[in-house]
Amino acid sequence: MIFFQQLRGELRKLFGRPRSWMGYGAFIILEAVILGVYKLDSIQKDGHELIERNGLEFQNYYSSLSMTFMMILLSMFTLGSIFFALVGGDIVAKESEDGNLRLIFSRPVTRFRVLLVKYLAVAFYTFTFVFIVGISGYLMAVAATGWQGGLLVVQPLMKVFAAFPTWSEGASRLAVAAIGLGVSMITLSSIAFMFSCFRIKPAAASIVTLSILFVDMILKAIPFFMPYEEWFITWRMSAWIFLLEKHIDWAKIVESYTLLAGLNVTMFVIGWLAFQTRDFKT
Amino acid sequence: MDATPMLDVRGLWKKFSGKPALEDLSFAVRKGEIYGLLGHNGAGKSTTLGIILGMVEPDAGGVTIGGHDVQRERAKALRKVGAIFEAPAFYEYLSGWENLRQLMAYSGGFDEPLAREVVERVGLSKRIQSKVRTYSHGMRQRLALAQALLPEPEVLLLDEPTDGLDPEGIRWFREFIMGLRADRGMTVLFNSHLLAEVEQMCDRFAILREGKRVHEGPIGDLSEGPPVFNVDLEPWGTACGLVSARGGEVIAPGRISLPRALDPAAFVSCLVGSGVQVRAFAPVRRSLEDLYMEIRLHGTVVDPHALDR
Numbered sequence: 334m335i336f337f338q339q340l341r342g343e344l345r346k347l348f349g350r351p352r353s354w355m356g357y358g359a360f361i362i363l364e365a366v367i368l369g370v371y372k373l374d375s376i377q378k379d380g381h382e383l384i385e386r387n388g389l390e391f392q393n394y395y396s397s398l399s400m401t402f403m404m405i406l407l408s409m410f411t412l413g414s415i416f417f418a419l420v421g422g423d424i425v426a427k428e429s430e431d432g433n434l435r436l437i438f439s440r441p442v443t444r445f446r447v448l449l450v451k452y453l454a455v456a457f458y459t460f461t462f463v464f465i466v467g468i469s470g471y472l473m474a475v476a477a478t479g480w481q482g483g484l485l486v487v488q489p490l491m492k493v494f495a496a497f498p499t500w501s502e503g504a505s506r507l508a509v510a511a512i513g514l515g516v517s518m519i520t521l522s523s524i525a526f527m528f529s530c531f532r533i534k535p536a537a538a539s540i541v542t543l544s545i546l547f548v549d550m551i552l553k554a555i556p557f558f559m560p561y562e563e564w565f566i567t568w569r570m571s572a573w574i575f576l577l578e579k580h581i582d583w584a585k586i587v588e589s590y591t592l593l594a595g596l597n598v599t600m601f602v603i604g605w606l607a608f609q610t611r612d613f614k615t
Numbered sequence: 616m617d618a619t620p621m622l623d624v625r626g627l628w629k630k631f632s633g634k635p636a637l638e639d640l641s642f643a644v645r646k647g648e649i650y651g652l653l654g655h656n657g658a659g660k661s662t663t664l665g666i667i668l669g670m671v672e673p674d675a676g677g678v679t680i681g682g683h684d685v686q687r688e689r690a691k692a693l694r695k696v697g698a699i700f701e702a703p704a705f706y707e708y709l710s711g712w713e714n715l716r717q718l719m720a721y722s723g724g725f726d727e728p729l730a731r732e733v734v735e736r737v738g739l740s741k742r743i744q745s746k747v748r749t750y751s752h753g754m755r756q757r758l759a760l761a762q763a764l765l766p767e768p769e770v771l772l773l774d775e776p777t778d779g780l781d782p783e784g785i786r787w788f789r790e791f792i793m794g795l796r797a798d799r800g801m802t803v804l805f806n807s808h809l810l811a812e813v814e815q816m817c818d819r820f821a822i823l824r825e826g827k828r829v830h831e832g833p834i835g836d837l838s839e840g841p842p843v844f845n846v847d848l849e850p851w852g853t854a855c856g857l858v859s860a861r862g863g864e865v866i867a868p869g870r871i872s873l874p875r876a877l878d879p880a881a882f883v884s885c886l887v888g889s890g891v892q893v894r895a896f897a898p899v900r901r902s903l904e905d906l907y908m909e910i911r912l913h914g915t916v917v918d919p920h921a922l923d924r
Contacts, residue, residue: 335724342720349708432704436762438670439698439772440721441690447721612631613670614661 339446343454352423356416356462357469363412364470367404368477384485389496396482397474398503402510402577404470406488409463409514410567414521414546415539417459421525422538424455425608430535435613448605452526459522463515467507486577495579506577513573513586520570520593521546523600530604532611569593621646621770621802622667626676629662629826636662637826640676644770647800649792651813651834653907654823660806663823664774667804668698680770694723697763701775703755707748711739711758714747715765722766730765737761737791753784760791771795774806785809789816814903822910829910834903841872844879847895854891861885870899 347353370376377395384391425448428434437447484503486495497503524545528538546567552558553565562568572589575582620643629637637659644650654660665671667678669689678685683692705714712730719725734743737757742750750758756776763771773792777785793816795801807813813820814834821831846869848854855865861882863873873882879898886893 335720338720338724342717345713346706346709346717349706349713351708432700432702433706435670435700436703436705436718437721439668439693439696439700439763440718440766441693441696441723442721443690610672612665612672614665 336446336450339450340453343450344457347420347424347454347458353420353458356412356420357465359412359416360408360466361469361473363408364404364466364473367407368400368473371400371403372477383487387494387496389485393483393498394485394496395478396484396500396503397471397478397480398482398484398497398500398507399486400474400478401467401471402484402486402507404474405463405467405511405514408466409518410546410550410570413463413466413518414543416462417518417521418525418539418542418546420458421455421522422529422540422542423535424451424526425529425604426531426533426535426538427529429532429613438613444609445605448530448601448608452523452601455522455526456519459518460515463518464511467511467514484577486574488574488577491571491574493574493578495577510573510576513576513590516590517570517573517593520566520596520600523597527600527604527607530608566596569596619646620644620679621648621681622650622804623679624663624667624676625678627663627666627673627678628675629659629666629671629673631662635826637666637673640823640826640828642821642828642831644802644804646769646802647796648819649796649803649805649817651817651820652804652806652823653808653810653813653820653903655808657825658823659826660808660823661774662826664698664772664804664806667772668693668696695766695769696772697766697768697770698772699756699759699763699774699776701778702752703759703762705747705755705758708746710746711743711750711754711761714758715743715762718762719765726765729767730761733761733764737764752779753781756780756784756788760788764795768801770802770804772804772806775808776805777807777809777812785812792816810903810907820903822907824910830906841875842879843870843872843899843901845870845895845897845899846893848886849892849894853889854886857882857886857889857891 371380380395381391384394428437438444481500482503483496483498483500484507486493488494497506521542525538525542528541529535531538549565549567553562553567558565569589569592572586575586622644624640624642627637627640629635640659640663642650652660652663662671666673667680667685669685669692673686680692680696685692705711706717709717712734715730715734716725719730734740737760739754739757739761742754747755747758759776771792777788780788789812792803792805796803805813805817817834819831819833821828823829841864843866846854851868858865858871858873861873861877863871863877865871873879879896883893883896
């Protein structure tokens with residue numbers, strides 16, 4: 334019971350900070366831009382060609398669901414990663430820097446408990462962020478193109494191409510994929526959280542996290558590393574795309590998410606150990 | 616006052632980056648006692664408080680609060696402890712009330728009626744729902760006091776709590792703490808470099824210098840020893856003879872000490888009766904500041920009679 338009070342308190346703090354909301358605003362702007370680009374005649378023409386070339390009906394697949402998928406795909410690893418790194422990097426380091434942690438540690442509570450509560454709060458933030466961004470993107474896409482239509486999934490890097498002709502099938506599949514994406518992005522927050530537990534500035538924790546993410550993405554894109562792509566964190570984090578395959582290969586998905594879960598636990602433990610050995614003093 | 620040590624600090628050693636911060640520091644605070652920890656900046660006061668609260672790990676030694684070892688059973692030891700730091704860092708974007716709720720979630724839960732009572736007691740009721748970023752320094756210290764009192768502590772740890780407060784605020788704070796001790800028998804450890812505050816509040820005190828305890832004693836001891844007076848007497852030679860004849864001592868020109876048993880008023884009458892002109896005769900009270908400066912200058916307490924020698 335007291336654990337939930339602490340978690341609720343941590344979430345209040347997290348959602349009470351203006352910085353936590355900046356991400357939502359930035360995402361809505363980005364989504365509007367992406368939507369605007371998709372409404373351009375030249376882009377529509379390219380989309381038309383791609384869809385018809387694959388023997389599909391343009392009117393059915395140039396839809397709010399397909400646009401939502403593209404918005405999430407294009408924005409989450411770019412803008413999303415920045416905000417998750419910022420929030421994850423802040424969660425411990427900022428309170429340590431500001432001195433808030435001293436007040437907490439004058440209480441009869443273990444460091445492990447404080448970190449666990451903070452980690453769960455940041456994981457919750459990450460997960461809900463993905464969902465809220467997905468819902469807001471979908472609502473904007475509905476306003477632009479109407480709610481009807483199926484879902485077309487084109488992701489050459491993960492070798493996924495799938496079409497769901499009905500709205501209900503497409504929407505449910507997209508919702509499942511959003512859950513997968515939300516869980517995937519927790520790994521990014523976990524990396525930022527781990528660095529946040531070290532004696533470094535909050536901004537440094539965020540920058541190091543983003544550096545790791547971008548280096549991982551860049552190396553993965555180099556042809557030499559293509560055969561080893563499954564060893565890269567960002568490839569594993571992209572496993573949510575597999576939830577959009579026509580026939581879901583659960584073994585592949587379970588493997589990736591087990592690896593990510595192991596990575597998350599490892600990050601938490603490293604962060605905790607680093608945190609445990611620190612002295613807190615003015 | 617109960618002689619049982621409520622807070623027992625034993626042989627603390629601590630180094631930061633190879634530099635000693637504490638060297639074999641020991642002291643005990645009895646139940647219901649207000650104990651002052653004095654020292655210059657960097658003397659080790661805050662490190663001591665950090666170790667008492669389990670925020671800093673000592674290299675050697677340990678602390679017990681109410682019989683519980685802080686290093687081994689921190690949660691039990693801190694259950695009835697409240698702490699205030701110099702410039703306490705609250706969540707600026709939350710209200711004072713929400714800050715209390717946040718902190719109490721880590722202290723066994725938020726008791727709203729108790730919180731209302733404590734907020735009322737510290738005089739923050741009208742502004743408790745305002746965001747902390749709108750608070751003055753004095754209001755922040757009141758909020759700090761409220762958060763420290765909410766777990767209904769038996770031990771209160773105060774780290775430079777009156778720094779930056781105006782004289783009115785300092786007085787209010789002092790009287791509040793004295794009231795807590797009087798009403799609830801609270802044990803208080805008071806870290807400060809404000810000598811007058813320590814002198815007015817504390818029963819006993821210790822002086823730290825470069826991580827070592829260089830003095831410990833009751834505040835009452837400051838005025839022990841033969842009373843000393845600053846005098847302006849003419850003729851000086853006759854006056855000196857009378858001082859010696861009555862068992863006193865001439866410390867320096869213009870400064871004498873008299874036996875404690877001798878009534879100063881009677882001695883002044885004697886001086887006047889012997890034809891000595893008395894222009895000034897004022898007792899010198901040996902303050903904590905005198906003692907502190909002696910230790911700062913000499914590394915130890917010197918003979919009070921030798922102050923001006």
